[in-house]
Amino acid sequence: GKEIVIANAIIAILTIGGQQLFSFFTFSCPCHVGQNLIYGLAFLGVPALILLVVGYALNNQTWRLVTGKRSPLEEETPPNRLLQCKLICFVLCSITGRALVAPVTWLAVTLINGSYYICAMSEYVSVHYYGANPNVTASEHRRILAAFPCSQLVPPELTRARDEVILLLRYQSQVAGWLLIAVVVITVFLSYCLASCFSPLSFLHFRYWNSYVRNEQELFDEATDQHSRLYAMQHVKKFFGFIPGSENVKEIRIPSLREWQAISGLAFLKQVDEEHYDYSLLHDWALKESVNGKYLRTDEDP
DSSP states (O other): OHHHHHHHHHHHHHHHHHHHHHHHHHOOOOOOTTTHHHHHHHHHHHHHHHHHHHHHHTOHHHHHHHHOOOOGGGTTSOOOHHHHHHHHHHHHHHHHHHHTHHHHHHHHHHHHHOHHHHHHHGGGOOOOOTTOOTTOOHHHHHHHHHTTTSGGGSOGGGHHHHHHHHHHHHHHHHHHHHHHHHHHHHHHHHHHHHHHHHOSSOHHHHHHHHHHHHHHHHHHHHHHHHHHHHHHHHHHHHHHSSOTTOSOOOEEEEOOHHHHHHHSSOOOOEEOSSSOEEOSHHHHHHHHSOSOSEEEETTSOO
């Protein structure tokens, strides 16, 4: 839908801006044999890998897939393994498609910029630089080429050769970047075409389904927030003796030292029975303890 396109566009723009700032403040080619390739590939690949992992982590569908279980309504009928596999593959492709937006943008922008690729591949260019001694060894040849990304390390007689190498590598890098963009655009277009062809829904029915899912999620989130607030309010009221936000509070409860200790500390989600959990220490205390203790009226002098 439009929301997905807008979200992907925002992610791409933020990635482009981040890449430019990242390159400006952190990238400095070592211009040394054996280090250029590692340094350049690290700046190309590691941020892309991190963005990919973050893309997976920030997608709610990932956690639905990881934590999801079969519905009790489905346990009455034998599972359709083929349908389950298709559903899992579809969800994985959807999650991966969303997660790839940022890393692919990073790689494409980085390749079009060319600096990382030039640093990584400079020592492997098979060209004969001008004014060089033909008797120079292969290792010396690589050492000289490895210094080309750093203009201050190149002697004046090799300036023309350096410019030639830099232009060649920038050309290769930018061609690779545009090819990556073309492959991604064509793949996305074909994926949408195939999804539309094999979809059992008509065009308008599919739009209605998207609208329904979006509205259901929004309403569910609102109900979740309100339900959890009201539920937590009952436990807070039991501990302090009044409802938060009340204007006319007649009395308050004074928790004991043991009760303060009971709700303090660290705790994991606690399973009470097969169907219910205690969400916090205060929740656990409120369900176990009876309402008693010391109360203080607020409309009387202490």
